[in-house]
Amino acid sequence: MREKMETAALWLGTIARVALWLAGIGLVLMTAIVFAQVFYRYVLGTSLFWAEPSSVMLMGWFIFLGAAVGVREGYHLSFDVLLYFLPDRFGSWLHSLSDLVVAAFGFGMSWYGLQLADKAANDIVPGVGISRFFDFLPVIVGGVLLILFSVERIMRRLAGLPTSRFGEDHDDDGTISPDEIGTGA
Structure with missing residues (x-):
């Protein structure tokens, strides 16, 4: 199981890096478009008729992609307050419970985002000329990534892989050992 999880972590690490790059590019593009509009x-x-709808669409992408990567890295949605009051042996269980809740939230995002996208697919975004389906696509993709990254975190714990880059078990010096596969080390 450990070898399969290491391979999966490498692939999911690549997906996370691509998502983060796309989010960063989207943020820069949105900023440039808003500047151009001003x-x-x-x-x-005069006015750029396509600036506002395209900026909002880009914002959806970088918010949902960035949030999903934040979940993978352990920067979002956790029961950290309880960790201060409960014995250390509950830490792994609470992190796993948190990951299950996030995965369920990601499923809801994907499921209901798909329903919204389906209902809006026949409408056109004014100024951009594309289907409103693309307005909801970041919600769907972000939800799928939340599920993948949450399940990865749980599976890493079960496989005994290090999770220090994922918001748990921080080293004193902040370094990541070379055997922490798929975590950007």
Whole structure:
């Protein structure tokens, strides 16, 4: 099981890096589009009709992709307050319970996001000219990534793989050992 989990962690680490890069590119693009819109409106006295809907769509992408990667890295949604009051032996269980709740939330995002996308698919985004389906696609993809990354965290614990890069068991010096496969080390 450990070898399969190490291989899966490498693939999921690659997916997480790609998602983070896409989120960063989306943030930069959105910022450039908003700047261009402000410049066009207040300096040139005209407007870019596609700027607002495309900026909102890009915002959805970088928010949901970034949040999913944040879950993988252990920066989101956890029962950390309880860890201060309960004995250490409950830590792994609480982290796993937290991951199950996040996975369920990701399933809800994907399921209901798909239903919303299906209902909006025949409408067109004004100014951009594409289906409203693409407005909800970041919710669906973000939900799927939440499920994948939450299940990965649980499976890493079960396989006995290190989780220090995932918000648990931090080393004193903050370094990651070379055997921490799939965590960006």
